Amino acid sequence: MSRAMRVLILALRTQLATYRARFWEPLLIIVAIFIASAGLTAVTLINAGASSQLKQFTLGDVPVNFHIIPRNENKPLRRSDYAELRRQGVNALVAYTQTGDRLAVDTVTLFNLLPMANRAASQQNSFAQQAALNGIEDINQFYQGDVTLQTHQLSGLLVMGALSTEQYALLEESLPAHLQLAPFVLTSSANNLSDSFSLNLWAMGALMVLVSIFIVFNAFNLLLAARTPVLVKLRQLGVGQALLLRVLQLEMLILALVGAVGGVIAGASLVSAITPLLSNIYRFLLDGQFSGGQFSTPRLMLLAVVFCAIAVMVMGLLIRQRLAHSLARRSYLVAAFKRRFKPVYNVWLLLSLAIVALGAWLVASQREALLYIGLVLIAGCTTVVLLMPQLMSLVARRVSTTKPLLHWSMHNAVSLSQRTRLAACAFFIALAANIGMNVMVDSFRQATEQWLEQRLFAPFYIYTDFDGDLSAEEGTPVPLLARYGKDVRVNGQTLELRSFPDGAEYQQYLMLDNQLPSAWSAFHAQRGVFINQQLAYRQGLNTGDVVSLPLNTGLQAFEIVGVYPDYGNPKAQVLLPEALLCRDYALISAYAAFASPAEQAALESWLKARNESARLIPRETLIEQSMRLFSRTFLTTDTLNLITMLVAALSFFVSITLLVMDIKPQLLLLRSVGVSPFRIKLSLFSQYCFIAVSCALLALPFALLLAWLLVNKVNRFAFHWTYPLILDPMIIMQSLLIGLGLLLLLMALPLGRLQARFYSQQEAV
Amino acid sequence: MNRQWWGGLLLVSLFPGAVLAQQNNRTSLFGGFKANNQATVSSEQPVSLPADHGPHNGYQIEWWYLTLLLENDAGEPFNYQFTLFKFARPEMASNWGEGAVWMGHSSLHTHTSHYFDEKFAQQGTGIAGFSTEPVNFFIDNWQWQSEQDATLFPARLNATSGPAGITLALTADKPFIKHGQQGVSFKTGDGDYRSYYYSQPFINASGQIKVEGEPHQVSGIGWYDHEWTSQLVDEDALGWDWFSLHFDDGRKLMAFTMYVDGGEAYTTGTLISAHGESLTLGPDELQISPLKTSLVAGRDIPVEWQITIPAQQIDISTKAFKTDQWNDSRFPYYEGAVSFGGSHAGKGYMELTGY
Numbered sequence A: 001m002s003r004a005m006r007v008l009i010l011a012l013r014t015q016l017a018t019y020r021a022r023f024w025e026p027l028l029i030i031v032a033i034f035i036a037s038a039g040l041t042a043v044t045l046i047n048a049g050a051s052s053q054l055k056q057f058t059l060g061d062v063p064v065n066f067h068i069i070p071r072n073e074n075k076p077l078r079r080s081d082y083a084e085l086r087r088q089g090v091n092a093l094v095a096y097t098q099t100g101d102r103l104a105v106d107t108v109t110l111f112n113l114l115p116m117a118n119r120a121a122s123q124q125n126s127f128a129q130q131a132a133l134n135g136i137e138d139i140n141q142f143y144q145g146d147v148t149l150q151t152h153q154l155s156g157l158l159v160m161g162a163l164s165t166e167q168y169a170l171l172e173e174s175l176p177a178h179l180q181l182a183p184f185v186l187t188s189s190a191n192n193l194s195d196s197f198s199l200n201l202w203a204m205g206a207l208m209v210l211v212s213i214f215i216v217f218n219a220f221n222l223l224l225a226a227r228t229p230v231l232v233k234l235r236q237l238g239v240g241q242a243l244l245l246r247v248l249q250l251e252m253l254i255l256a257l258v259g260a261v262g263g264v265i266a267g268a269s270l271v272s273a274i275t276p277l278l279s280n281i282y283r284f285l286l287d288g289q290f291s292g293g294q295f296s297t298p299r300l301m302l303l304a305v306v307f308c309a310i311a312v313m314v315m316g317l318l319i320r321q322r323l324a325h326s327l328a329r330r331s332y333l334v335a336a337f338k339r340r341f342k343p344v345y346n347v348w349l350l351l352s353l354a355i356v357a358l359g360a361w362l363v364a365s366q367r368e369a370l371l372y373i374g375l376v377l378i379a380g381c382t383t384v385v386l387l388m389p390q391l392m393s394l395v396a397r398r399v400s401t402t403k404p405l406l407h408w409s410m411h412n413a414v415s416l417s418q419r420t421r422l423a424a425c426a427f428f429i430a431l432a433a434n435i436g437m438n439v440m441v442d443s444f445r446q447a448t449e450q451w452l453e454q455r456l457f458a459p460f461y462i463y464t465d466f467d468g469d470l471s472a473e474e475g476t477p478v479p480l481l482a483r484y485g486k487d488v489r490v491n492g493q494t495l496e497l498r499s500f501p502d503g504a505e506y507q508q509y510l511m512l513d514n515q516l517p518s519a520w521s522a523f524h525a526q527r528g529v530f531i532n533q534q535l536a537y538r539q540g541l542n543t544g545d546v547v548s549l550p551l552n553t554g555l556q557a558f559e560i561v562g563v564y565p566d567y568g569n570p571k572a573q574v575l576l577p578e579a580l581l582c583r584d585y586a587l588i589s590a591y592a593a594f595a596s597p598a599e600q601a602a603l604e605s606w607l608k609a610r611n612e613s614a615r616l617i618p619r620e621t622l623i624e625q626s627m628r629l630f631s632r633t634f635l636t637t638d639t640l641n642l643i644t645m646l647v648a649a650l651s652f653f654v655s656i657t658l659l660v661m662d663i664k665p666q667l668l669l670l671r672s673v674g675v676s677p678f679r680i681k682l683s684l685f686s687q688y689c690f691i692a693v694s695c696a697l698l699a700l701p702f703a704l705l706l707a708w709l710l711v712n713k714v715n716r717f718a719f720h721w722t723y724p725l726i727l728d729p730m731i732i733m734q735s736l737l738i739g740l741g742l743l744l745l746l747m748a749l750p751l752g753r754l755q756a757r758f759y760s761q762q763e764a765v
Numbered sequence B: 001m002n003r004q005w006w007g008g009l010l011l012v013s014l015f016p017g018a019v020l021a022q023q024n025n026r027t028s029l030f031g032g033f034k035a036n037n038q039a040t041v042s043s044e045q046p047v048s049l050p051a052d053h054g055p056h057n058g059y060q061i062e063w064w065y066l067t068l069l070l071e072n073d074a075g076e077p078f079n080y081q082f083t084l085f086k087f088a089r090p091e092m093a094s095n096w097g098e099g100a101v102w103m104g105h106s107s108l109h110t111h112t113s114h115y116f117d118e119k120f121a122q123q124g125t126g127i128a129g130f131s132t133e134p135v136n137f138f139i140d141n142w143q144w145q146s147e148q149d150a151t152l153f154p155a156r157l158n159a160t161s162g163p164a165g166i167t168l169a170l171t172a173d174k175p176f177i178k179h180g181q182q183g184v185s186f187k188t189g190d191g192d193y194r195s196y197y198y199s200q201p202f203i204n205a206s207g208q209i210k211v212e213g214e215p216h217q218v219s220g221i222g223w224y225d226h227e228w229t230s231q232l233v234d235e236d237a238l239g240w241d242w243f244s245l246h247f248d249d250g251r252k253l254m255a256f257t258m259y260v261d262g263g264e265a266y267t268t269g270t271l272i273s274a275h276g277e278s279l280t281l282g283p284d285e286l287q288i289s290p291l292k293t294s295l296v297a298g299r300d301i302p303v304e305w306q307i308t309i310p311a312q313q314i315d316i317s318t319k320a321f322k323t324d325q326w327n328d329s330r331f332p333y334y335e336g337a338v339s340f341g342g343s344h345a346g347k348g349y350m351e352l353t354g355y
Helices: A005-020 A024-051 A077-086 A106-115 A127-133 A166-173 A189-236 A241-273 A273-285 A295-330 A337-338 A342-362 A366-397 A404-419 A421-455 A503-509 A519-522 A531-538 A599-609 A617-631 A636-662 A664-672 A675-716 A729-764 B003-024
Strands: A057-059 A062-070 A095-098 A102-105 A156-158 A179-183 A458-463 A480-490 A493-500 A528-532 A548-552 A554-564 A573-579 A585-592 A615-618 B061-072 B077-088 B100-109 B115-120 B129-131 B134-139 B142-146 B155-161 B164-172 B184-186 B194-211 B214-229 B235-249 B252-262 B266-273 B278-281 B287-296 B299-309 B314-320 B332-340 B346-352
Touching: A024 A189, A024 A241, A024 A295, A024 A636, A057 A241, A077 A095, A077 A156, A077 B252, A095 A106, A102 A503, A102 A573, A106 B115, A156 A664, A166 A179, A189 A241, A189 A295, A189 A421, A189 B278, A241 A273, A241 A295, A241 A458, A241 B155, A273 B164, A342 A366, A342 A675, A366 A421, A366 A675, A366 A729, A404 A421, A404 A664, A421 A503, A421 A599, A421 A617, A421 A636, A421 A675, A421 A729, A458 A599, A458 A617, A480 B077, A503 A519, A503 A617, A519 A528, A519 A554, A519 B003, A528 A531, A528 A548, A531 A554, A531 A573, A548 A573, A554 A573, A554 B164, A599 A615, A599 B134, A615 A617, A636 A729, A664 A675, B003 B100, B061 B332, B061 B346, B077 B142, B077 B155, B077 B214, B100 B129, B100 B134, B100 B155, B100 B164, B184 B266, B194 B252, B235 B287, B235 B314, B235 B332, B252 B299, B299 B332, B299 B346, B314 B346
Parallel strands: A493 A573, A528 A554
Antiparallel strands: A057 A062, A062 A156, A062 A179, A095 A102, A095 A156, A458 A585, A458 A615, A480 A493, A480 A585, A528 A573, A548 A554, B061 B077, B061 B214, B077 B100, B100 B115, B129 B134, B134 B142, B142 B155, B155 B164, B164 B194, B184 B194, B194 B214, B235 B252, B235 B346, B252 B266, B266 B278, B287 B299, B299 B314, B314 B332, B332 B346
């Protein structure tokens, strides 16, 4: 073994030997990397499981599995490419363009490719009308006015019909160099929802990684601070700085490997464990499918290596920067240096806060909303770093010098707040996200509950696959009201048509966001319809607009007379008068049964006689089941939230441990002048509380802004519905207290350790 | 009373009803495609060639019609129809395409098979249209391309019809024939319904037709029509019975009866000498009468006809090449080859719409 290698091993063993006395720092680094890789693994696997089960798209009953798209954005698909391919004999192509949920296709050429039965549906209808009947928007309606092929390029060419391997190869060969054949997935409706859910998961994963970076950074600072005496001794023994750097990097690699591999395994296990829950979420909330449990081991290991490489890269950079400083002297930002630049910082602060205030109104998509949330958090962190010490300083100045310990405590807290800025930022992010999410979920819960209470007007509801209309049967023991339904396609989007009872007495049961003054008279006259928020937001419709619906009599135009909330429904929906839909329905989604509890048994036996699988569910049970499903849906986000909060608290804990080491001489001085250990601990604890509460108070307005963004922007663009933001002081206080409680509980740990140190120091003296 | 007598009585009693049904039961062929274009057909602006070979955007409907009677080396018939229609659809005008839709029909009949294809494309998208120098009509990969700059013949035609591929060379050695008054063809007695209409009935065609992988060298004769108007897509325009006949003596005959709701059926035609001189025939000079109907695609279709031109001593009976020559397209109609005998013999094409 060479000398260099022996020195390397010796230095590494020396470093690892410090674990016996100081195991917290390496453990925290492992935990941080573990959490980041577990979170990202879970998010990756959930999204992979969701996208593997996409439904086949059909156009006019013809399957569409592939489309032709540009290879890159620099050379887009042009109309001339379309024409050239068709003139070469590649005729099974239909040009389309898609913006959001709007899918518009070249219906004239599509007509060639539809089965003859679909073509001859109505000789008297125009292409646009026929397209509408088939649930497709004509491309000519899309490219109107300012919308041109220059402003909105073609999205692709749909390849109509199934392709054999030979046909696929032939088609691929006939394409010009800038075009390619790719599987076609319609990104609308349910798929959009899945995408939104995926995006939200990625955002959460990113949040966890962000917080983890803070904790790694803190833990690493701590580790270097603790190692400095050892590193100095090694330098004195002649070990070169380059070798020390390599030793530290090797140590970090070992820690990162342990954390990353463990995290990937834990993330995969978590996904495997919650697969049934995710399946339910995808089925009920997202109208999609989720297939879990299909993990590829090589892929997981690759993930682990990637996470590990990222972690080592981050830490490697830190090591290089910090090592020289650590061996020279402790390096912290000097308060005086900061004060000199305070006006500049304040300008920055005001600028970032102004961006936060203005930006909220400009957000116009889900992606923008998530980016904006990132911006809010950055602005918040800037505020924590720059404003918090100033605000704390204002408070500290009010403490009289006649109370020396308190005076020192407050001023020392201001100084500590500058040193704990990274931990404070992590805590700020976690707390703001936690409060924001809790306020959002609580608002959603209250809105859903109120909506269910109002919408479910009958004492019982019947769900059955009975092939017929039970409400039309003779001898029903109680009056039954059928909810007729029919699913149609309009402008490439599935639309639920559902009936609403005709009687005026039912009007009070439909919660409406907005409505025309003559809404109900138009509705009863079969001139007007109510649409749900999902349809209104997706297609930019509002009251007074006209919507054409394909009924059995052909396309029929209705005025939109009101918009209603329809929480949890991924699909666009239209409420039609019962009298209209009962003549043209494809399904009965449920029956409202007006039975008293005494009539329940008779109704059940009557139902069983007609359909064995019929279920009679009391209204209260239905509400309870819905709310239970609601809670389960938010279990995932709640868990991720709690983990994030825990990570943030850990980060703070690490910082405190570091600070306790730093101020040890001052504390010993206090002890030497007769201040009792208990009072010292109390003083320290009050300082931490002061910092933590200041941070929490700053987090509150940002948290409320986050809640507003989540409800009115993220939810609006991801799920196409919104609800009123309800600021319940109890919920806000609860979130605050949980965050602070977790933090203060962890902070008590180093204080306990502090007592032991005092005694050992005193003994040594 | 024997059974034969009863049968005769039944035929006599039913037949006038069948004749009457030619008009009463008809439905407008292009009624649903009516647009607001109202460019008129005027005698003051007669057909001018070669300028009028291309499309005319002010009119509601226009078509270029080619029917060919071909045979392979073994004498097996290959009757082929190639048509391009252009409909004005001003409401479709957008930044994507122009306000017109092209429709292509390609129909090949052999003794045992019928291959039919239909295509639609919007004008202005580059998928269908017309270009000059040389004259070129196209929809997808179907192309008619002339070999000279300004005129239609000689030309090459490339098309498909289901599994059949058609590659033909077309020539014409006689002048175009303008129907009616210098190409203004009257469709009703009062002149309210009319079109611009000219033909090239002296076409020779040769080339290859590949059916399901088997190539056939074919040759034969053909007839070309070009017609445009704004009236024939009216709801009142109920359809027509139209013939293009090639006499064995070299003469050609175009004859049709037009049916308009509320009006009398109007019969007219053009008799063309073997040298290309034309004679317009009025309702008093030409009679077209159905002789026998058959059930085709659920409809009673007259498949045998009598055509008489007393002044020319022409009295012929036509018989469909096959009973079922129904084109099941968006606008379904009967189009197929006929042969005829009687005072003269020959063969041609028959088109029956509105049934």
